[in-house]
Amino acid sequence: MKLKQYFEKHRVALLWTLFAGTIVVVFLLGLLAASVTERRAEIATLFNNKRVEIKGIESRSEIWGENYPREFETWIKTKEMEFESKHNGNKFVDVLEMRPNMVVLWAGYAFSRDYSAPRGHAYAVEDVVHTLRTGAPMTIEENMQPATCWACKSPDVPRLMAEVGIENFYKSKWSEFGHEVVNPIGCADCHNPENMNIAISRPALTEAFARMGKDIHKSTIQERRSLACAQCHVEYYFKGDGKYLTFPWDKGMTAEDMEKYYDEVGFTDWIHTLSKAPMLKAQHPDYELFMMGPHAQRGLSCADCHMPYKSEGAIKYSDHHLVSPLMYIDRTCQTCHRDSKENLLKYVYEYQDKILETRDRVEEELVKAHVGAKFAWDKGATEKQMEPVLKLLRAAQWRWDFAVASHGASFHAPVETQRILSHSLDKSYQAQLEVNKVLKQLGVTEEIPVPDISTKEKAQKFIGLDMPKLKGAKDKFIAEKVPEWLAKARENKRLL
Secondary structure (H helix, E strand, C coil): CHHHHHHHHCHHHHHHHHHHHHHHHHHHHHHHHHHHHHHHHHHHHHHHCCCCCCCCCCCCHHHHHHHCHHHHHHHHHHHCCCCECCCCECCCCEHHHHCCHHHHHCCCCHHHCCCECCCCHHHHHHHHHHCHHHCCCCCHHHCCCEHHHHCCCCCHHHHHHHHHCHHHHHHCEHHHHCCCCCCCCCHHHHECCCCCCECCCCHHHHHHHHHCCCCHHHCCHHHHHHHHHHCCCCCCEEECCCCEEECCCCCCCCHHHHHHHHHHHCCCCEECCCCCCEECCCCCCHHHHHHCCHHHHCCCCHHHHHCCEEEECCEEEECCCCCCHHHHCCCCHHHCCCCCHHHHHHHHHHHHHHHHHHHHHHHHHHHHHHHHHHHHHHCCCCHHHHHHHHHHHHHHHHHHHHHHCCCCHHHHCHHHHHHHHHHHHHHHHHHHHHHHHHHHHCCCCCCCCCCCCCCHHHHHHHCCCCHHHHHHHHHHHHHHHHHHHHHHHHHCCCCC
């Protein structure tokens, strides 16, 4: 009754309030509709007014930039090298100079010659051409690497695979395509030019999914925002004499799953020149470790943090700068975490500091194990006596490498990374104990000599590398062969 009386008394005011509220709601809905229509219209304009028609595999990203200037302008920024966080960035850093223990850990493998921190995608081709790891092949016969080494460096790769065949590409020599693989990672690596959908251009990823009983073509859009990266940022190996690029995911994606796969197929990357252990070299299992971390488990993709959205007028698009999320915390971390930039950085660095503390200890103990194994061989140890040592060294270093080769592992999956490194440390100690058992059996009472590997140069000399010779050959290759490649690429219109 009181409510009815109140309504009668204030009827006019209430009706006017309702009317005004309705007008406001309609106005806001109109704005929303106009905004949506404007966005759709501008997006439609982009597709309907393309400056160039792209057909097939167009490796030159500059051509794509004619149609998609906003994305292209951000992609160009991968050339920048100004960002630096506490432990990494996009600058050139000689990692072997910072951590010379790694030279000894990779004795007999090309990474002991040269290993630097990764720069932006714009340098993918340049860096693989200039690294000492690809040698200095002035002739086809002088190649130390297969063409498979180009696989993740350029959109020219899927173009060549389409032209010569996947198997023929892999089994060729690296320098055979020096004049063809000239454009760095770009648009055609990840996009279908007809509709700009995310495309999987590398067969190894599709094949790995198929062996696991999965159809990659049924993946969701959000899943593809990580799978585009998983074409390259994964663990892989060159299978058989044909050097066929293969992801060892048949048994799963953990370090132990892949180790079991490699053990069963009898694969070894190289024989360590000091310890004679049959070694495995992890590449960069970024996707695998990311999938085991808290962000992936909550539905985030690689692109959510490494390619945050930008807005320009009515257009919302992904930033293709592809750099550490710490560079743009306001557009990455703070879109979900309501905390200050200072606190968020502190959380990240805390994860990294603790894991890198374990990493450094592992590297010290692994070196001791390899040096101890060499000492045992020098004292007359037999293959039978050394078998447990070599098995432990292979397992310990695989775990260490799996953790450190993955860029960002200490943040992507801190718990899993710390677990892997702790197992590596344990097996490193076990390897040292086994070496001591062998020395006791041999009646050796001498202390294991400790080499001076305090610098990269001393470590490389200790493992027998002739660095002046290697650098001299590379300098000649860069001065004489590389200009030939570039001239031929421009002549064939492979490079703008």
